Amino acid sequence: MTQGSRWSAGRVVVVALLSLVVLLAGVAAFGWGQYRAFLDRPLDVPAAGLVLEVQRGDHLGRVVEYLETQGATRNDWRWRLLARLQPATIQAGEFMVPAGTRPLDLVQRLESGEVIQHRFTIVEGWRYRDLAKALLAEPRLAVDPALLAEDAVMATIGAEEAHPEGWFLPETYAWVAGDTAIDLLRRAHGAMRDALAAEWSDRDPDAPLDSAYELLILASIVEKETAVASERAEVAGVFARRLSARWRLETDPTVIYGLGDQFDGDIRYRDLRADTPYNTYTRYGLPPTPIALPGRKALAATARPAAGTAMFFVADGRGGHVFSDTLEEHNRAVRAYLDQTRDGG
Structure with missing residues (x-):
């Protein structure tokens, strides 16, 4: 091959290589353009x-x-x-x-x-069984129902208390995929322990309560007796004075709790006379456990009950209560309430 032929062949190779580079650069530029367009295009x-x-x-x-x-x-x-x-x-x-x-x-x-983040609300005044039912109704928090049974749940969450009633703070809790009912209960239990400890340390020293657990028990009764925020401390005050005077509390919600599944929605005289550990018409002092899940406001009202002289209260038919100092005044308020209900008021 002559020198001219070699130069000619070399030029062909160079041109081919340059063409390939240009082609590859074009392909790369096209691909990069496609990639940039991909990044800018919404899903x-x-x-x-x-x-x-x-x-x-x-x-x-x-x-x-x-x-x-x-x-x-x-x-x-x-x-x-x-x-x-x-x-x-x-x-x-x-x-x-x-x-x-x-x-x-x-x-x-x-x-x-x-x-x-999802939300789960524990409602003030729920019983533990209401809480367990609501948790089991949320399939994404699903656990073995046996773990939430009243005689098992406290051990399940690693709590030292034996009875679950009252021990879960009513709040709205955030949870994410992967969390379970047990995770949520652990948080609610920890929140209640913290809230109860804070109220116990800041309680009225004259309150007739011997332990934080007694505060929890009485707060649960206050929670069930009234949904009116302004009345909670007054209701707590009545109960505190009755305890101090060694009177029976005589509060219907404790009787209803003691009746359990026998309660049909209507409390009768015979129910008030049927003795159970929770019947505060037949027994003195506090019931053995809380009867519901008290919220922060009920805990605060019970820790620092309102001063006063009232020893009785009864529903006023409008969502609140009438407070009375004497049995005579109380009986008049009861008759007024019964008259109002009979008249459809």
Whole structure:
């Protein structure tokens, strides 16, 4: 081969190489443009958003596979490139993917751990059995019902108390996917112990209570006797004075609690005479356990009852109560209430 021929062949190779470089650069530029467009394009999710549950150990590829089944995106090379260029440790949990979310937004959301928070409310005045029923009705908090039984739940949550009544603070609690009813009960129990300890340390020193548990018991009675916030301290005051005077408390909610499933919604005279450990018409002092879950306001009112001279109270037919100093005054208030109910007032 002549020198000219070699130069000619060399030029062909150079041209070919340059052409290949140009082609590859064009392909790369096109691919990069596609990738940039992919990053700017929102996922195809409904206007209301898409709930995405990430299990422990999932990686971005598995998440994208699920999104593809929902029609939100295509699981192709662009996601794999994003995973290489933006490596992320995604968190487990339940995430809301709102409309307008772009691929990089999704990765950042999964990495941040901004999971969906649900709410569960423990209602003031619920019995423990009401709480257990409500927890079992929430399938995402599901546990073996036997673990929530009254004779098992305190051991289940690792509590030292034997009886669950009264020991869970009425509040609204946030929970996330993966939490169980046991997790929520542990938090509510800890919250009640803290709230009770705070009120006990700040109690009226003249309150006729010998322990924080007695405060919890009496607060549960106050909780069941009135839903009127302004009356709680007055009701607590009546009970405190009756305890100090060694009178029976004579409060219907304790009788109802003692009747258990026998209570049909209507308390009768014979019920007031049927002796149980919770019948405060037949027994002196406090019942052996709380009768409900008292809220913070009932705890505070019981720890610091209102001063006064009233020893009796009865419903006024309008949601509140009439307070009386003497039995004679109380009997008049009772007759007025009965007349009002008979008249349909």
